Amino acid sequence: MIRAFHRWPGLLALALVTILALSGAALSVFPAAERIAAPQAEAGLTVGALAERIRAIYPGVEQIRRSPSGRITAYWFDQGAPGAAVIEPATGRGVASADPNQAERWLTNLHRSLFLGDGGRIAMAAGAAAMLVLALSGAALVARRAGGWRHWFAPLRGPLAGRLHVEIARIAVFGLVLSASTALWMTASTFDLLPDGSVTPAAPAEVSGKTGAALNEIAALRQTPVAALRELSFPYPGDVTDVFTLKTAQGTGYLDQGTGALLSWADLTGWERISETIYMLHTGQGAAALGLLLGLVALGVPAMSMTGTLIWFAGRRGRPRIRGNQPAGRAETILLVGSEGGSTWGFAATLHAALTEAGQSVHVSPMSAFAPHRYTRAGQIIVLAATYGDGAAPASAKGFLARLGATDYAPDAPLAVLGFGDRSFPAYCGFAKAVADAAEAKGWPQLLPLDTIDRQSPQDFARWGRALGEVLGIDLELTHQPVLPRTETLTLVSRRDYGAEVQAPTAILRFALPRTTLWRRLAGTGFARFDAGDLIGILPEGSPVPRFYSLASARRDGFIEIVVKKHPGGLCSGQLTALEPGDAVTAFRRRNPGFRPGRGRAPLILIGAGTGIGPLAGFVRANARHRPIHLFFGMRHPDSDYLYGEEMPDWQEEGRLARLVTAVSRGARPHYVQDALRGDTAALARLIRDGARVMVCGGRDMAAGVTDALAEILAPTGLTPALLKAEGRYVEDVY
Amino acid sequence: MKSLLATLAVTTALTLPGLAMARPVTLTTTLNNYGGDGAYLALYVTDASGAYVGSLWMAGGKSKYYEHLSDWYRATGGDTAQVNGITGASVGAGRTLEITLDLADALFDAGYTLHIDAAVEDMRDSPNEVSAPLTTDGAGTPVNGRRYVASFTYDM
Numbered sequence: 001m002i003r004a005f006h007r008w009p010g011l012l013a014l015a016l017v018t019i020l021a022l023s024g025a026a027l028s029v030f031p032a033a034e035r036i037a038a039p040q041a042e043a044g045l046t047v048g049a050l051a052e053r054i055r056a057i058y059p060g061v062e063q064i065r066r067s068p069s070g071r072i073t074a075y076w077f078d079q080g081a082p083g084a085a086v087i088e089p090a091t092g093r094g095v096a097s098a099d100p101n102q103a104e105r106w107l108t109n110l111h112r113s114l115f116l117g118d119g120g121r122i123a124m125a126a127g128a129a130a131m132l133v134l135a136l137s138g139a140a141l142v143a144r145r146a147g148g149w150r151h152w153f154a155p156l157r158g159p160l161a162g163r164l165h166v167e168i169a170r171i172a173v174f175g176l177v178l179s180a181s182t183a184l185w186m187t188a189s190t191f192d193l194l195p196d197g198s199v200t201p202a203a204p205a206e207v208s209g210k211t212g213a214a215l216n217e218i219a220a221l222r223q224t225p226v227a228a229l230r231e232l233s234f235p236y237p238g239d240v241t242d243v244f245t246l247k248t249a250q251g252t253g254y255l256d257q258g259t260g261a262l263l264s265w266a267d268l269t270g271w272e273r274i275s276e277t278i279y280m281l282h283t284g285q286g287a288a289a290l291g292l293l294l295g296l297v298a299l300g301v302p303a304m305s306m307t308g309t310l311i312w313f314a315g316r317r318g319r320p321r322i323r324g325n326q327p328a329g330r331a332e333t334i335l336l337v338g339s340e341g342g343s344t345w346g347f348a349a350t351l352h353a354a355l356t357e358a359g360q361s362v363h364v365s366p367m368s369a370f371a372p373h374r375y376t377r378a379g380q381i382i383v384l385a386a387t388y389g390d391g392a393a394p395a396s397a398k399g400f401l402a403r404l405g406a407t408d409y410a411p412d413a414p415l416a417v418l419g420f421g422d423r424s425f426p427a428y429c430g431f432a433k434a435v436a437d438a439a440e441a442k443g444w445p446q447l448l449p450l451d452t453i454d455r456q457s458p459q460d461f462a463r464w465g466r467a468l469g470e471v472l473g474i475d476l477e478l479t480h481q482p483v484l485p486r487t488e489t490l491t492l493v494s495r496r497d498y499g500a501e502v503q504a505p506t507a508i509l510r511f512a513l514p515r516t517t518l519w520r521r522l523a524g525t526g527f528a529r530f531d532a533g534d535l536i537g538i539l540p541e542g543s544p545v546p547r548f549y550s551l552a553s554a555r556r557d558g559f560i561e562i563v564v565k566k567h568p569g570g571l572c573s574g575q576l577t578a579l580e581p582g583d584a585v586t587a588f589r590r591r592n593p594g595f596r597p598g599r600g601r602a603p604l605i606l607i608g609a610g611t612g613i614g615p616l617a618g619f620v621r622a623n624a625r626h627r628p629i630h631l632f633f634g635m636r637h638p639d640s641d642y643l644y645g646e647e648m649p650d651w652q653e654e655g656r657l658a659r660l661v662t663a664v665s666r667g668a669r670p671h672y673v674q675d676a677l678r679g680d681t682a683a684l685a686r687l688i689r690d691g692a693r694v695m696v697c698g699g700r701d702m703a704a705g706v707t708d709a710l711a712e713i714l715a716p717t718g719l720t721p722a723l724l725k726a727e728g729r730y731v732e733d734v735y
Numbered sequence: 736m737k738s739l740l741a742t743l744a745v746t747t748a749l750t751l752p753g754l755a756m757a758r759p760v761t762l763t764t765t766l767n768n769y770g771g772d773g774a775y776l777a778l779y780v781t782d783a784s785g786a787y788v789g790s791l792w793m794a795g796g797k798s799k800y801y802e803h804l805s806d807w808y809r810a811t812g813g814d815t816a817q818v819n820g821i822t823g824a825s826v827g828a829g830r831t832l833e834i835t836l837d838l839a840d841a842l843f844d845a846g847y848t849l850h851i852d853a854a855v856e857d858m859r860d861s862p863n864e865v866s867a868p869l870t871t872d873g874a875g876t877p878v879n880g881r882r883y884v885a886s887f888t889y890d891m
Contacts, residue, residue, distance in 0.1 A: 075859040082882040100770065118796070190797065192797065198799075236863075245805075
C-alpha cells in the first residue's frame with residue numbers, strides 16, 4: 001500500500017518534481033551570493049543615521065529598503081528621473097545596480113509557475129504536494145526496509161539502483177519535507193487562503209501640518225537599529241498631510257514629518273510572523289547557509305527520479321503475465337506468491353506454466369489474498385516467498401501471517417514453502433522461514449520441507465522442481481530464465497588442470513578481456529568493470545539458463561579468471577573444462593557487492609575449499625597494500641588439487657598473503673578446513689575480537705562446518721557468527 | 736509587436752448622482768521595458784481637493800499585493816469592493832493595457848484627476864506613477880509616467 005503511494009506520485013510527477021528540484025537548487029545560490037556581496041551596516045547604526053546619510057547624497061530619496069541579506073537599497077527621484085541603487089551603509093552612497101537579477105527572476109518564475117501564471121502555480125504546488133507524499137511514503141519504506149526507524153542509517157545491500165535510491169533518500173528526505181511543506185504554505189498564502197495578510201496601522205487622524213523634522217531627531221528612527229529595518233518610505237515633497245512609513249521586524253508605523261511623533265503603530269500578527277519564517281526557510285533569504293543546504297539536497301531529486309524509474313522498470317520487466325490462471329475454487333494446485341520487486345512472480349509464472357502443461361489446474365495469487373476456505377478442490381498449496389529487508393513480509397504477502405493465525409484450522413491440502421533470497425543478507429529467506437514455522441505451528445501438513453533459492457538461481461529452482469515433481473508423481477522440468485543482461489563473447493587464453501588424480505578434475509580458466517566500448521567503460525557495465533568475487537554467468541550450449549561462477553580476477557589484472565570443477569554429467573562444467581585456448585564462451589557479468597573485502601586495514605580471514613579458492617585468490621592477488629590476510633584452504637591432496645599452489649609462495653614473499661594454512665582431506669588423517677580453524681582457535685579469536693573480517697567461499701556443507709567451528713572458537717569471546725553477519729563482518733559465497 | 740490589447744467595455748464605472756450623460760473613453764497605458772515581472776496598476780480618480788472619488792481599473796489579481804499601490808491603498812483602506820468586477824491581469828513589461836469604459840461627462844473639465852499607482856515585485860513601489868487631469872483638451876495627449884509607464888492616453 002505504501003509502495004503504491006510512493007510509486008504513482010513518483011512516476012506521474014517525475015518531470016514536475018525534477019524541474020522543481022533543479023530550479024530550486026539553482027535558486028539556492030542567489031541568497032548566499034547576495035549575502036556575500038551586500039555591503040553590511042556597521043553594528044549599532046540606526047535607521048535615522050543611515051537615512052540621513054542617504055538623503056545627504058540623494059535629496060529626492062523616496063524609499064529605503066533592507067533585504068534579509070542585509071542589502072540596503074534606496075529609491076529616489078532626481079529632477080523627475082527615477083533612480084535606485086544598492087547603498088554602502090557607511091557612506092550612504094550607491095555602489096551597485098538595484099535592478100533585479102534577470103537569471104534569478106527567470107528561475108523564480110520557472111520554479112513557482114512554469115511561466116504559466118496562476119495555473120502554473122497550482123501545477124507546481126501539486127508538484128510540491130507530490131514531493132511531500134513521496135518523501136513521507138519513502139521514509140516509511142526506508143524504515144520498513146531497514147527493519148525499523150532506529151535502523152535508519154543501517155548499511156544497505158541489494159542491487160545498485162535500489163541502494164543508491166535509499167542512500168540519497170535517507171539524507172535528503174529531511175530537506176525535501178521542509179522544502180515541500182513550506183512551498184505548499186507559500187502557495188496557500190499567495191492565493192489568500194491563509195489569514196496572514198499584513199495589518200496596516202490606522203490612518204493618522206491628524207498630523208502636525210509641519211514638515212522638515214531632522215531624520216536623526218525622530219525618536220523612532222533613532223531607536224531602530226538598521227538590522228531591524230524592513231522599509232522606510234518618505235512623505236511626498238510638498239504634501240503636508242503625508243507621513244513617514246516605517247516597517248520593521250516588529251511591525252509598521254506612521255511618523256509625523258514635522259514633529260517626528262509616532263502617529264500610529266501595528267504589530268506584525270502571529271500569522272505574518274509564521275509566514276515570514278516559512279518564506280525564509282524556503283528561499284534561504286535571511287538563512288543563506290540553510291538555503292544552500294536545501295539546494296544541495298534538492299540535487300538528489302533528479303538522481304532519485306532516475307534510480308526510482310529504474311527500480312520500477314526492473315520490477316515491471318521482471319513480472320510476467322500469467323496465462324490461463326484458474327479460479328481458486330476449481331484449482332488442484334494453489335500457488336501463493338510473496339514478491340517485493342516482482343522477480344518471484346517470474347518464478348511463479350514458470351512453475352504455473354510447467355504444472356499446467358503437466359495437466360494440473362493451477363491458481364496463482366498473491367499471498368496477501370490467502371483465502372483457505374475457497375481452496376475447496378486443492379490438492380496442494382505452494383508458497384513462493386521472497387523476504388523484504390530484515391525478515392519482513394514482501395509487498396504482495398502483507399497480512400498473510402495474520403490471516404493464517406486467524407484461521408481456526410489449517411487447510412487439509414499439504415504445503416510446500418520455497419524461499420527466495422540472497423545469502424549475503426543475515427535474514428536470508430527469513431520470511432519464508434517464518435511462514436514455514438507458522439504453518440507447522442498450525443499443524444498444516446507438509447508436502448515438501450522448506451527449501452530456498454539463492455539469488456534467483458535457476459539451478460536451485462530446477463532442483464526444487466524435480467523434488468516437487470517427484471512428490472506429485474509428475475515429470476516437472478522447471479526452466480526459468482530471468483531476464484538476462486547483454487552477453488559478451490570471451491576467448492580462452494590459457495588453462496591449468498588439477499585434481500584428476502583425486503577424482504576432482506578442476507581447471508583454472510583464463511579468458512581475454514573482451515573489447516569494450518567507451519560508453520560501457522563510462523557506465524561500468526559488462527566486463528568494463530569487475531572485481532574478484534563478482535559473478536560471471538555462462539550460457540552453456542544447449543541451455544538458455546546461465547550458470548554462475550565466482551570471478552578470481554579483477555579488471556585491472558587484465559584477464560578474466562574462473563575456477564571450474566567438472567561435475568559428472570554437468571552440462572556447463574563439462575563444456576568449460578573441455579575448452580582449449582582459442583575457444584569461446586558466451587557470458588555476462590553480475591555484480592556481487594555483498595562479497596567484497598571492503599576498504600580498510602582490518603585483517604581478513606579467508607576460508608575456502610576446492611573451487612571456492614577462486615575469489616579468495618583474487619583478493620590476495622589484488623592486495624597490493626599488504627593488508628594482513630590469513631588464508632585457510634582445504635584441498636584433497638597437495639600433489640593434485642593444490643589450486644594456485646604455484647603462486648602462493650610468491651604472494652607470501654610479496655606480502656600479499658600474511659599466513660597460509662592448508663588442510664588436506666585425503667590421507668591417513670583426513671583434515672578439513674574447519675579442523676584447521678579449530679587448530680588455530682586462540683589466534684582466530686584474537687583476530688576477530690580485534691575487528692578482522694571473515695569471508696567464506698565454497699560448498700554449502702563446508703560453509704555450515706565453518707560456521708559451527710567459528711561458533712565454538714568464538715564462544716569464549718561472547719561473539720557469534722550470527723552477530724558478525726549482522727555487522728557485515730562475516731560474509732559467505734556459497735554454492 | 737509586444738502589445739497586449741485588453742479591450743474592455745465597462746459601463747458602470749463612476750456614475751455620479753444627477754449626471755446622466757456619459758461617453759465611452761478609451762484608456763491606453765503602455766509600459767516601458769523595466770526588466771521585471773508583470774506590473775500591478777491601479778487606475779483611479781480624485782477630485783479637485785485631492786480626495787478619492789472612485790476606481791476605474793485594477794490590473795493585478797491578488798489583493799495581498801495591493802498594499803504596494805500605496806496611494807490607492809491609503810485612499811481606499813485596501814477595500815477590494817472598490818475594484819469588484821473591474822479587475823484584470825497584471826501587465827507585463829513593454830506591454831499595453833487598453834480599457835474602454837463609459838465615463839460621466841461631468842468628470843471632464845471639473846478639476847478631476849486620473850491617477851495610476853504602479854508596483855512590481857522586487858522593484859520600487861511607484862504610487863502616483865501617472866497623474867493626468869481630465870480635460871476635454873487633454874484627450875489624445877500622451878502623459879509620461881515616472882518609472883514604469885512609458886505613456887498614458889485617454890481618447891474620447
